[in-house]
Amino acid sequence: DVKVTQSSRYLVKRTGEKVFLECVQDMDHENMFWYRQDPGLGLRLIYFSYDVKMKEKGDIPEGYSVSREKKERFSLILESASTNQTSMYLCASSPDSNYGYTFGSGTRLTVV
């Protein structure tokens, strides 16, 4: 069964901490994405990647960075966590635009 795995289901961090959210897919997909989901705002794209070591900014990249050193792994980094980054973070992957995304189960991050 194909899968996108996010390393943590729930995470609580302190303001100012550096936070790593990990995402691994086992489908050999080229494309990987990070979204955050907030009530009333829907899913908003943070960063995406079409290839190893390649990244592009989405709609709300401020305060975030990403790393894609291997095809199967796409990491989201919060350089200095702030309370307004409390959210549900969803990772997704896809082979190309002829197919929909496969999503991970999400990481609910709380910054206190």
Place this chain on the structure above:
Amino acid sequence: EDKVVQSPLSLVVHEGDTVTLNCSYEVTNFRSLLWYKQEKKAPTFLFMLTSSGIEKKSGRLSSILDKKELFSILNITATQTGDSAIYLCAVFTGANSKLTFGKGITLSVRP
């Protein structure tokens, strides 16, 4: 800027009712429109629509796309409590694989 608008934002119905969820879009270089269902965790894929007027069906769910009027509807007949979820509409645009999502419709089905 690409835009996907879903309506209504929330809906409460009783078991057995039929519901229609709406999705309109204003995007450049439309490729396809997708519907997802999200319960407590990951959104799960329902339909991908690329051609106007061709209904896609899966059990009690069906969906159709109108590329002239730039909208899609998702119908659920004989609703059940298990249909309670957030329904997401998203559009693929341009040459890349980036999806733009609507805000989602929260459907609650009461017994």
